[in-house]
Amino acid sequence: MTIGNLSSKIRQMPSTNSVVMVSLLPIPIKNRNIPQKGLDEQRQTNPEVRNEVLRRLLQPLTLKDNPSAESGYYNVLCADGNFRRCKPVLAAWLADCPEYSHLHHLERHVCFWCECPKNELGDYVPPDKQHPRRDHNQYRTLSDANTKAANAELSSHHVHQGFNVFRHIPCIVSDLPKPDLLHTMQIGMLDHLHKWIFDVMKTHERLDKYNAIWLSVPAYHDLTPKNKSYEEVSQGNGKEMEEMSRYLLGVVTQSLRGGSPAQRPIFNRAIECTRALLDFYMYARYKSHDDATLSYMEDA
């Protein structure tokens, strides 16, 4: 366990005790040469163990132990040597999409935030037609009921049956801040934007131009020289996405110059959309935020 705002110099020095061991996860050795039955059993046991470890870790924060806002306070010895009355709450969570599914007891390839059907993932949804958000209270009730109808209802929401500690914590887990630019923005939204632009270029027969401009971006400052077009890069990593964010808007704007009167509004919207997301990303990278920077992000 650690806190996020420590400099890497302090964080990486074991003598500073900046990282405290809370528990050891019993991770079994991956042995592919055991019979299928054993593998299946292991596959079933792993989530149970993970769930149990999390249950014990997060027990003090659960509804049962923390029924009202008044309780749940502890005298905590702080770094300056003074005791303070503190109330620990789950405030942020770092995980990748498949890990979120595991943590929330969801099937694979579903949204952990809303009940969007699997085949509509990534589609644009107008603000007034948003899918209902996941109701972990309802899942808890259904899971506790453990009847045939309740289990069928859970399955219809792509939720696994059984205890899950996140359904017992007084917060909306999917709304917790995810202070993780790599997964949320770089290989999340920026990667999505990149694929989307690629489709726009392909539809409007601008792909050759796009690739040519992409490859001609010079290696100035600390940019890596480019020898591969977008098509040849199978999956961008965080660093590539970070670099790309610095010149993508220029490349898109140049690639979408001209065009017929019917194409122009589409091109303008594509450029506007790229600019908005890149603006948001640039602000999201600030080391600290105030009301002004947050409003810039809203405006972006």
Ligand SMILES: [Zn+2]
């Ligand atoms: Zn969703």
